Amino acid sequence: MPSKNVSILLLISLFVLSVGVGPVSGNRAIKVGVYQNYPLTFIEEDGTVRGFFIDILEYVAKKENWTIEYVPGVWSECLKDLKNGRLDLLGVIAYSEQRDSHIDYTYESVLTEWAQVYVSEGSRIESILDLKDKKVAVLHDDMHFANLRSLIAQFGIQCRFVEAVEYEDILMLVQSGRCQAGLVSNFYGNQYARNYRVKRTPIVLSPERLYFATPEGTNRELLDALDSELRKLKAQDGSFYHNSMGRWLELGAHTVFDKWLGWGIFGALAFMMVFLSTSMILRAKVKSKTIELVEKNLELTREIDQRKTAEEALGESEEKFSKLFETSPIWMVLATLGEGRYVEVNEAFIRDTGYLKEEVLGRRATDFGLWPDPVQRDQVIHYLMETGSLDAYPIKFRMKDGSVRDFLWSARVVDFNEEPCTLSGLIDVTDRVKSEKEKERLLIQLEQVRRYEAIGTLAGGIAHDFNNLLMGIQGNISLALQEIHPDTPVGERLRNIESYIQNATDLTKQLLGFARGGKYEVKASSINQLIEKSAVMFGRTKKEISLQLDLERPIWTVEIDRGQIEQVLLNLFVNAWQAMPEGGDLHIQTRNITLQATHTKQYVIHPGPYVKIDVSDTGVGMDERVQKRIFDPFFTTKEKGRGTGLGLASAYGIIKNHHGYIEVYSRKGEGTRVSIFLPASEKEVVTEKPVREKIDRGSGSVMLVDDEQMVLDVGREMLQRLGFTVTTAASGREALRIFEASPDRIDLVILDLIMPHMSGGETYDRIREADQEVKVLLASGYSLDGHAKQILDRGCSGFIQKPFNMEQLSNKISEVLKTGRP
Incomplete structure (x- = not known):
């Protein structure tokens, strides 16, 4: 038996020695995460790392010959770095099953802390139930936060959690009023709450043991060394552990009776005698009060049931509103009235604008350019402040991609979390606005066509009567030329009159062209040949203009009245020349193109192959006002006597009558480009036959x-x-x-x-x-x-x-x- 006891004692001694020595030896460099959690671990302004956990760690490190490299960060970063293996060790961490899959802990806890709720100085929050529908600031990824969320759910109430990265941020959020309550460590609150306009509440929860931890499956030797020293330090009165705790947590470290202990015992005995004498009296009172308390308790139970029923109904109503808000096909926006900061937006807003929720919430629309006109925003908000509502107000908003869309905005001023806010619904009417603008454009175009047709009818009648007058004059000239020799002075004058009649005939053709009086002689033609002929004739008289031809070859055939199209080209050449009084470049280009239905719809022409003619100059250009009227008959910007105002009007009529269309692009000071589109034809070009000059006599x-x-x-x-x-x-x-x-x-x-x-x-x-x-x-x-x-x-x-x-x-x-x- 003695030998057996000796063996047991020997084994115990070996075990104690193995624990005491520990597995870690030699110079070992370790990375330790630190964050602001006074007085357990914190960083001074000069970068010095201090705190109760730091004292314990450095005490052990000195004995184990470790070299410590502190890695500062916020709590969530430290936790993430520990899980990812970027840290070797982290202190002041509570245990949870979720963390246990990524982290190993010391067996010995260092100490126990709890969490306490702080509120602003004038707040009436005193219980968990008072947190209903309030904004509560919490530390991101904190165990106290997880415990509070679970407790809130158990009570069947809801509140909105605002996650911060430091305890300091939590107290600042409460002080500023952005949150109605905040949850912090009792140690941190005891030290720093006095620096803020906040107060402690009776709401205390979540006592948690705090440990040292390493990444899962690594650095077990560090934890074993810490466990060994913690067991010894905690077991010894007056050890470094107890002295450091007393210094940081302001607790007495004495463990022996002092000279006042006797007086304390005497006082306690006296108190017990008084207690015994009064207990008899109190027992009778307690019995009488018990019945009253039972009745009160029943009444309180009924009140709680009624309140719970009302809260459930309110919760269902809020859930329905939240669902309607989020799934609405139109924009739904909740924003503060004064600053216009977004409190909540729905999925339609996110989908249409292209912004993420985190890019929007807490910011103003003007911060990310949603309002193209910030002045208009100020006017609308001022109106809302005065009237409290807004109905179908037309507004424009700029999306993330830069596009601007039209909306009808309706809004009401509501109270949300004791702050005035605007609840808005916005209907996207961009397509409707475009449709209305297109309708307006078509009505203007129709009115212009009707005006042209009315003036065209008048012009056609004038041209008809004028042609009859010219017929009378031309016929008599022809008869007179038959009676005299053409080489005489009188014959020469008559020939001159004939040329004047031809000029007058050309003018009536312009009138008839504007009136869309039709094509006189349609032939399959090469537009390149016609342009070259007209350009050569024009270039001979206008030497100051530099003509540049860029003609596609082969060019598609067009069916045209050559005289009318030549008239159109010469009108464009003359207009370009008059726009370049000091000389310049006249560029003429032809191209074979195919127009799609989307391009031809607005011009009421058929899609298909077209020949495009561009006539561009480097002249003075036109402003928007002039461009709107260039096809109006008798409109001209030229000096009196230099134009009739029929050139472009007749060109417009001629091109339309050839089932084509004409476009003009110009900017003041940058020149003008006129584009003509003529339908292409599959016919072969018709060669001109020489006109006979001979008079044939006949009979019949x-x-x-x-x-x-x-x-x-x-x-x-x-x-x-x-x-x-x-x-x-x-x-x-x-x-x-x-x-x-x-x-x-x-x-x-x-x-x-x-x-x-x-x-x-x-x-x-x-x-x-x-x-x-x-x-x-x-x-x-x-x-x-x-x-x-x-x-x-x-x-x-x-x-x-x-x-x-x-x-x-x-x-x-x-x-x-x-x-x-x-």
Whole structure:
């Protein structure tokens, strides 16, 4: 038996020796995380690391010959670095099952702390229930925070937690009023609460033992050394552990009776005697009060049940509101009224703006440029402060990608957490606004078209009458030239008058072009050839302009009236020249392009292949006001006598009549670019035939039909000079009577297109009913397009453009009588 006891004592001695020696020896460098948690661990302003845990650690490190490197940070960073292995050791850490999967702890705790709730000086918060619907500041990733959240849930109430990175931040949040309560360590609160306008509450919770810890599976030797020393230090009265605790935590370290202990025992005995004498009296009172307390308790239970029912109903209501707020398809925003700081925004706001919630909450809209016009924001907020509400106010907001969208804003001023806020709903009406603007643009365009058509009708009528006057003058000139030698002075003057008539004819063509009077002679053409011809002619007279041609080859064919398109080009060239009084560059470019439906929709033309002509100059350019009116008839910016204001108006009409469109881009001081788009054709280019100058004499009977007596008179004489027998009719009805009376006597009918009562088209149809073989030559100041083309398609023999001279009339009659068609 003695030998057995000796063996046991020997084993115990070996165990004690092994614990005392510890596994760590030699110079060992360790990284230790420290954060601000006075008085357990903290960093002085000069960088010195101090605190109760630091004293214990350095005491052990000295004995174990460790070299310590302190790594300062905030609590959450230290915890993260420990888990990731960037730290070897961290002190002042509580145990949790979640942390235990990443962290190893000492077996010995260093000491126990608890948490206490602090509030502002005027607050009435005194219990956990008083925290309902309040904002509570807590330390991120703190065990006290986890315990408080669990306790709040057990009581069936809700509050909003605001996570801070330091205990100091928590007390500052409470002092500033941004949070109604804050949870800190009792040690930290005892030391620093006096520096803030806060007070301690009776709410105490979460006593937690604090340990040293290392990353999971590493540095176990450090923990073993700390455990060994802690066990010895805690067991010895007056040890370094107890002295350090007394210094940092202001506790007495004495463990023996002093001279006053006897007096204390005497006082205690006296107190017990008094207690025994009064206990008999109190027992009777307690019995009488018990019944009263039971009744009060029942009443309190009923009140708690009622309150709980009301709170559950309120919770359901709040949950419904929160769900409606978050899932609403329109923007829902809660913001402080004064500063406009965002308290909450819903998913629609995040989705549309492109911002993350953390980029928005706590900030003002002006901080990240949501308001394109901050002045407007101030005006609206001022209105809200005065009236308390806002209904369907049109507003613009800029998204994160820079785009600006339109909204209708409705808002109400509400009280949220004892602070005035705005609860807003915003409906995105960007597409509606665009649609309304497009509708307005189309209405303006329609009104412009109607105005053009009205003026065009007037211009067409004027051109028609003017052409008849020119016909009378041209016919008489042609007759006069037949009677004299053309080389005489009088003959030369008559030829000059003929050229003036041609200029006047060109002016009427401009009027008819503006009036969309149609294309006169449409041929498949090369726009490059026409541009080269016009550019050469223009360049000879305007030497100060530098012409630059950039023509795509091969260029697609276009079906055009060459004379009209040449007129358009020359108008553009002249406008460019007048915009460059000091000279400059005129750049002409052609391209084959294909227009999509999205581009052609606004111009009411068909998508497909087009030839694009760009005429660009380096002139003075135009402002927006002038650009809006450049296609208005008779509008001009030129000096009096330098323009009629019909150039671009007629160009617009001509291009539209060719089923194309015209665009103008210009900026003041930067020149102008005019772009013309003409539909491409698959036809082969038609080669021009030389015009005959010879007058052919003829014979036979011709009936001339026109409602203008002047045209009848001069036309009769011109036809007679050409050798024909002439019958005249002043209307369609008269022509029909004459023709029906003697159809065999008439070889050719020259028929005016525009006549009162019975039009040229109706007259033609009635004549063809009487005689299918009769030749009819249609004459008009209008073009071959429109009504004239319809009559030709019905079998009419030919068309001649007023005004015409003897040569033109002779050639056209000869052509019709020989071939029957132009």
